[in-house]
Amino acid sequence: MRATHRAARRRSRDRRADEGAVAVLVAITLIPLVMGLAVVVDSGRAWAERAALQNAVEVTTASAAIAWMTTGAVCPAASLAYLTRDDATPDGHTCTTTGTSKNGTITVRATDATPLYFAGLIGRPTAALEASTTARIGSVGSLANVWPIALCDHHPSLIAWRDSGYSLTTNYVISMQGSTNYCGGNAGGNWGVLDFNGGQNSTGETTSWVTSGWPELLDVGDVVAGNPGGVTASMGIQQKVGSTILIPLFDRATLTGSNTTYRISGFARATLVAAHLSGAAGSRSLTVRFQTGIVDRESGSGGIGSGGNYGITSWAICAHDQTGACS
Numbered sequence: 282m283r284a285t286h287r288a289a290r291r292r293s294r295d296r297r298a299d300e301g302a303v304a305v306l307v308a309i310t311l312i313p314l315v316m317g318l319a320v321v322v323d324s325g326r327a328w329a330e331r332a333a334l335q336n337a338v339e340v341t342t343a344s345a346a347i348a349w350m351t352t353g354a355v356c357p358a359a360s361l362a363y364l365t366r367d368d369a370t371p372d373g374h375t376c377t378t379t380g381t382s383k384n385g386t387i388t389v390r391a392t393d394a395t396p397l398y399f400a401g402l403i404g405r406p407t408a409a410l411e412a413s414t415t416a417r418i419g420s421v422g423s424l425a426n427v428w429p430i431a432l433c434d435h436h437p438s439l440i441a442w443r444d445s446g447y448s449l450t451t452n453y454v455i456s457m458q459g460s461t462n463y464c465g466g467n468a469g470g471n472w473g474v475l476d477f478n479g480g481q482n483s484t485g486e487t488t489s490w491v492t493s494g495w496p497e498l499l500d501v502g503d504v505v506a507g508n509p510g511g512v513t514a515s516m517g518i519q520q521k522v523g524s525t526i527l528i529p530l531f532d533r534a535t536l537t538g539s540n541t542t543y544r545i546s547g548f549a550r551a552t553l554v555a556a557h558l559s560g561a562a563g564s565r566s567l568t569v570r571f572q573t574g575i576v577d578r579e580s581g582s583g584g585i586g587s588g589g590n591y592g593i594t595s596w597a598i599c600a601h602d603q604t605g606a607c608s
Contacts, residue, residue, distance in 0.1 A: 327408045330369075330395045335412040337369035339598065341376075342389040346416040346596045349382045350575050356387075364391055380418075383447075383594050384586065386607050388415040417599040417607045419586030421576045422501045424548050424593070426494030427527040429487055430457075430512060430567075431473045431505075433464040434530040434546050434589055442549075442571045447592040449571070452554050456566045457512045461534040468507065468534040471541045475529065476508040488517040499529055499545060501588035507534070507541030512565055514558040521553050525572065530591065547588035550574040 344360035356376035364371050371391035378387045390413040432439065438453035461468040474487065477495045487508065499505075512518070532546035555568040576595040585597050599607035 327395050327410065330393065331410045331412065333367045333369040334371060334391055334393050334410055335414075335601070337364050337366040337371070338389050338391050338412045339414045339601075340366050341391075342387060342414040342416050342598065343596075345376060345389060346387050346418055347575075347577070349378065349387055350418060350594055350596060353382055356389075364389075369393070382418065383590060384419050386415050386417050386599070388413060388600075411602075413600075413602050414598060415600040415603075415605065415607050416596050417585045418594060418596045420588050420590035421548055421593045421595040422584045422587040423498045424527055424529075424576070425496060425498050427499050427529045427548065428494060429475045429477065429490040429508070430518075431475055431529045431531050431543055431545075432549070433461060433473070433534070434532050434591070435463040436460065437463075438569075439530070439549060439571075439591055443589075443591055447571070447573050452568050452570050454566050454568050456563070458562050458565065464532055464534050468537060468541045470509045470538040471507040471534070472511050473531075473534075473543070474508040474510065474512060475543060476506040479506045484515055488515070491517050491521060494527060501545055501547060503545045504542050505529075505545060507539075507543060509539050509541070511562050512558060512567070518553075518556045518558060518567070522556055524553055526551055526553050526569075527593075528569075530589065532589075545588075547591055548593050549591040550593050 341360055341363040344363055345356050348354050348357050348360050355378055361374070361376065364374055369391075371393050374389065374391040376387070376389050379385050390411070393410040394407040395410055396407055432455065436455065438455055441451070441453075442449055457472045460473055461471060475495075477490065477497070477499070478486075528549045528551060529545055530547040530549060531543040533544040535542050535544075550572045551569040552572060553567065554570055557564065557566050557568075559565070571592060573592040573594070576593060585595055585599070599605045
C-alpha cells in the first residue's frame, strides 16, 4: 500500500515537472513571436509616417518650384507650409536650389523621428526618417497647340530676346521669305510653314492650325515636313492679331520644295502684333513681341531642358531621395 502511494506521489511530481517544463518552453517560444509582432507593428508605423513625410516633401517641392518660376521667390513660407501635409510632423528640413529659376533645380529634404513603442523595450525608442525630392526647372521639351509657322532658332530677333534675359518688350518685324536661311539652308519654296500630319495639306487644314494650333504634342527633336508655299492672308493669320501664339522653333531645315523637313529645337511664346501678308513675297512679314511663359508640368517625350530656352519654362520631379537624373 505504501509503495502504491509512493508511486502515485512520484507520478504527480513528474507530471508537475512536465507541466513546468512545457510552460517554460511555451514562454521561450512566445518571446520571438512577441518580438516579431513588435517589429511588424513598429515597422508598419514607421512605414506609414515615412510615406506621409515623402508625400509632404513632394508637394512642397512642387509648390516651391512653381513659386520660384513664377515669382522668383526661393522656398517661400507658403510652400514650406505643405511640409505638414497628410499629418506629417517633420522635426527638421532644408530647401536648396542650384542654377536659376529658368534653368536649375530645387530640392526639399525633411527629417523626422517616429517613436517605436515595442522596440523601445530593447533600447531603440525612435526610428530616424528622411525624405527628399528634387524638381528640375528648364526649357519646355513638349508643347501642344503650337502654330504651323516655325522660326529658325538662330533668327536675330530670338537671339536678342534670349540675350536680354527675356526682358525686352521690343516688337520684332520678321520677314518670312528667306527666314530659313538663318539655320544654314534656304529650303527653297518653303517659308517655315509646317505640315504636322504629313498629308495632303490643304489651306483649310493650315487655317485650322493657325486658329487653334496643332492639338497634339510636338516634341523637341521631332522632324516635321514642310508645307511648300508662302505665308498668305488666306491662312486666317489676320484674325490672330492681338492674340498669344506658340511658335515652334527649328535648328535645321533640309532639302527643298515638298521634300523639306524641319527639326524642332524649342518653342517661343509671343503676341502677334501685326501681319503684313500682301504685295511682293519679300515684303510679307509678321510682327511679334516675345513673352515668357510657364507650362505647369512637362508631358510628352521631350524632357525638361531638352531644347533651347527661349522663355517658356517648365518643371518636373526628377529625383526622390537623391535617386534620379536631374542634369
